[in-house]
Amino acid sequence: MSASANSSTFILRGARPYGGDPVDLVLRDGAVAEAAAAGTASAAGATVVDADGLVALPGLVDLHTHLREPGREDAETVETGTQAAALGGFTAVHAMANTDPVADTAGVVEQVWRLGREAGHCDVAPVGAVTVGLGGERLAELGAMADSAARVRVFSDDGKCVSDAVLMRRALEYVKAFDGVIAQHAQEPRLTEGAQMNEGALSGVLGLRGWPSVAEEAVIARDVLLAQHVGSRLHVCHVSTKGSVEILRLAKERGIDVTAEVTPHHLLLDESLAASYDPVYKVNPPLRGKDDVQALRQAVADGVIDAVATDHAPHAAEDKEGEWANALPGMLGLETALAIAQEALVETGLLDWAGVADRLSTRPARIGRLAGHGRPLRAGEPANVVLVDPAVRRAVDPGALASRSRNTPYAGRTLPGRVVATFLRGRPTVLDGALA
Ligand SMILES: NC(=O)N[C@@H](CC(=O)O)C(=O)O
Ligand SMILES: [Zn+2]
Numbered sequence: 001m002s003a004s005a006n007s008s009t010f011i012l013r014g015a016r017p018y019g020g021d022p023v024d025l026v027l028r029d030g031a032v033a034e035a036a037a038a039g040t041a042s043a044a045g046a047t048v049v050d051a052d053g054l055v056a057l058p059g060l061v062d063l064h065t066h067l068r069e070p071g072r073e074d075a076e077t078v079e080t081g082t083q084a085a086a087l088g089g090f091t092a093v094h095a096m097a098n099t100d101p102v103a104d105t106a107g108v109v110e111q112v113w114r115l116g117r118e119a120g121h122c123d124v125a126p127v128g129a130v131t132v133g134l135g136g137e138r139l140a141e142l143g144a145m146a147d148s149a150a151r152v153r154v155f156s157d158d159g160k161c162v163s164d165a166v167l168m169r170r171a172l173e174y175v176k177a178f179d180g181v182i183a184q185h186a187q188e189p190r191l192t193e194g195a196q197m198n199e200g201a202l203s204g205v206l207g208l209r210g211w212p213s214v215a216e217e218a219v220i221a222r223d224v225l226l227a228q229h230v231g232s233r234l235h236v237c238h239v240s241t242k243g244s245v246e247i248l249r250l251a252k253e254r255g256i257d258v259t260a261e262v263t264p265h266h267l268l269l270d271e272s273l274a275a276s277y278d279p280v281y282k283v284n285p286p287l288r289g290k291d292d293v294q295a296l297r298q299a300v301a302d303g304v305i306d307a308v309a310t311d312h313a314p315h316a317a318e319d320k321e322g323e324w325a326n327a328l329p330g331m332l333g334l335e336t337a338l339a340i341a342q343e344a345l346v347e348t349g350l351l352d353w354a355g356v357a358d359r360l361s362t363r364p365a366r367i368g369r370l371a372g373h374g375r376p377l378r379a380g381e382p383a384n385v386v387l388v389d390p391a392v393r394r395a396v397d398p399g400a401l402a403s404r405s406r407n408t409p410y411a412g413r414t415l416p417g418r419v420v421a422t423f424l425r426g427r428p429t430v431l432d433g434a435l436a
């Protein structure tokens with residue numbers, strides 16, 4: 001890599017946009033300037049990046065990240081979480097509202113948004129809470145958060161379900177005024193009291209209380225009908241069951257304005273891992289059966305599930321070690337998401353790289369109404385770009401992660417692909433696989 005000082009022009013030599021034929025992608029003044037024939041682009045003072053064999057995708061967009069700031073800076077901060085995001089190929093993340101204090105006012109969402117801007121590793125779009133303090137009783141000031149500098153468009157009580165049907169209806173009605181969306185954590189609380197893992201034969205054998213699929217599916221069924229009734233926009237977080245996919249398919253066929261995401265871990269891992277009693281595999285919703293994993297992969301392929309979203313959920317060691325029953329649910333996701341998409345979707349033949357760009361960038365940006373992200377790699381568009389080497393395979397080393405926490409379920413596991421570089425509006429945030 002030949003670098004020249006203060007260069008604002010980058011030539012990504014021989015990059016393969018969406019896995020297609022190699023070109024020279026020229027990034028200038030924050031935008032994609034041109035895609036020239038491979039080996040031909042030159043510009044005075046440009047930094048040339050050898051992108052031979054690398055796939056170029058629009059910068060990834062995460063709809064579901066827990067950055068833990070404010071409140072649990074021992075688990076993650078906006079600084080460390082967005083470092084992890086950039087290293088994972090993300091140029092924008094949505095920061096979930098279950099912080100302490102909860103992001104339920106214009107003040108808190110502006111604070112998180114400002115911290116993201118100061119860190120500079122990727123754009124941070126704060127998610128606003130639906131109810132005050134995630135209490136499920138009173139609507140938060142959704143309009144004030146939408147009008148704030150953070151321009152919130154996604155609202156969620158994630159971590160908790162908006163289980164009151166009247167509140168859910170009012171929230172859906174309220175966000176129509178500013179084209180917002182309610183992102184529901186679909187979990188019927190009474191059906192999941194004390195739940196520890198997927199309900200089924202295995203939970204009986206292991207003696208862990210079950211979290212039945214119907215607790216997710218019943219809420220999704222109710223909410224798509226509510227969204228239809230009030231003519232509003234619903235997004236379903238971390239869909240985990242085959243039955244949920246069937247409800248979403250039906251709702252979409254009926255023309256209901258619903259979108260859905262699945263996590264990387266629900267596309268790769270299944271409930272059999274709970275037999276280890278290792279709390280690193282404890283997550284909400286729980287890892288499900290092999291049939292569910294297969295149905296979820298298929299749903300991403302056919303578009304019934306719109307997006308892969310990490311649900312990056314860092315936890316301090318004290319909250320994640322010890323007994324299964326006492327551990328907090330959640331897994332790291334940002335630094336391994338693209339690798340898992342490659343393994344579960346590309347290497348299985350379910351998606352090509354254009355499909356990966358659609359599900360991890362284009363559609364999540366559209367759902368979050370994030371202008372400037374998820375745009376095609378063509379001249380005039382913002383230069384949000386990730387370069388990935390799909391040929392590399394390497395073992396995950398938890399100690400090498402940028403996240404402040406260590407709760408990755410992939411420790412020691414060999415995963416395909418490596419993020420080589422990430423560009424945020426033409427500025428490298430990652431080069432040679434390290435923070436720039
Ligand atoms: N997914 C999880 O297991 N945990 C999330 C909350 C959530 O996404 O529901 C967390 O905040 O830790
Ligand atoms: Zn959730």
Ligand SMILES: [Zn+2]
Pocket residue numbers: 064066096158159311313
């Ligand atoms: Zn979450």
